[in-house]
Amino acid sequence: MPEGHTIHRLARQHQRMFKGQRVAVSSPQGRFIEGADAVNGKVFTKASAYGKHLFHHYDGDRIVHVHLGLYGKFGVFDATDGVPDPVGQVRMRIIGTQKGTDLRGPTACEVVTEAEVSEILARLGPDPLRKDADxxxxxxxxxxxxxxxxxxxxxxxxxxxxxxxxxxxxxxxxxxxxxxxxxxxxxxxxxxxxxxxxxxxxxxxxxxxxxxxxxxxxxxxxxxxxxxxxxxxxxxxxxxxxxxxxxxxxxxxxxxxxxxxxxxxx
The missing domain is CATH 1.10.8.50 (Helicase, Ruva Protein; domain 3)
Known part of the structure; x- marks a missing residue:
């Protein structure tokens, strides 16, 4: 299972790739269709991490919560010369102006509210990678x-x-x-x-x-x-x-x- 440094690194990568862009979000696999529809076409405002939990924030107070678990991983592709066909069981695909990413095999991939994010964080101890850690x-x-x-x-x-x-x-x-x-x-x-x-x-x-x-x-x-x-x-x-x-x-x-x-x- 990826440790916390990997999740924080992913948050920084996704921030660079998508922040401020109106992105296309889909679920080629079909297991995240409703969630993808909820954020598809919205502006990706930021990515954040806490422990092993990754959060994608969109305008309209929409948040996608991802926990990679044992088998989850993101793959990156170039979207400037056409978008490649999905390979394997892609739970969530995000396409920006230049880059795209495919998520496969996560334990959790869901749209949550701010209140639900607070509930997740309340179950966790301090994260050594966060400046607000106690x-x-x-x-x-x-x-x-x-x-x-x-x-x-x-x-x-x-x-x-x-x-x-x-x-x-x-x-x-x-x-x-x-x-x-x-x-x-x-x-x-x-x-x-x-x-x-x-x-x-x-x-x-x-x-x-x-x-x-x-x-x-x-x-x-x-x-x-x-x-x-x-x-x-x-x-x-x-x-x-x-x-x-x-x-x-x-x-x-x-x-x-x-x-x-x-x-x-x-």
Missing amino acids: PGAAYTRIHKSRRVIGALLMDQSVLAGVGNVYRNELLYRHRIDPHRPGTKVDEAEFDDAWTDLVELMNVGVRKGRIITIRPEDDHGLPSYGARRPRTYVYRRAGDPCRICDTPIRTEVLEGRNLFWCPTCQT
Whole structure:
């Protein structure tokens, strides 16, 4: 599932492609026909992101809410020399003056009201990529919970936009055992981790990829797959820790694969 930096990057891309334009919106697949009709021909005013939720805003207070889920993705095409035929199950197609985009496979693609947007956001914790984020709200929830920190960081009601890569890598970078209860994470540790997370995710927005390894630690075995990011622990089970050589361990925690170094993270 795309992490928050990908959604913010998409919001910026769509803002550049469509802001201020009267766009054509359709649903070649047929599963978003009524929603597409509601915004077709309207002016695309802005795109915004919160956590893993993307919002397209149109004049007339129309908003399209997109959650990519596990399989959703946007594809971009040039619309200046004719519009290509849709390929595959295109849920939503947007065509501007020069560019177009096709959305396939999202978990959610729906027209919502401002009130419904507020309801979505009310269920989410602070987003590290937003300037209005309140890290104190996240720490309060963490410090009151006996759930382990490795689970809390993946809970979107605690922190919005953090996925499995950032969760595993952040805990390693701050030498925190993912099995430690939230009640045992002190405020100074959290503040340091939050500051680091904000920086890491902003790098992800700018670069379009996750970068978590400090230059001085960038040695040892290569990344875990072709065109994949180099990581400290994520998907490196059994490989030696880049710092201490202890084999990286893994287990399933609340349905997601957890990775950690039992020596470095205490």
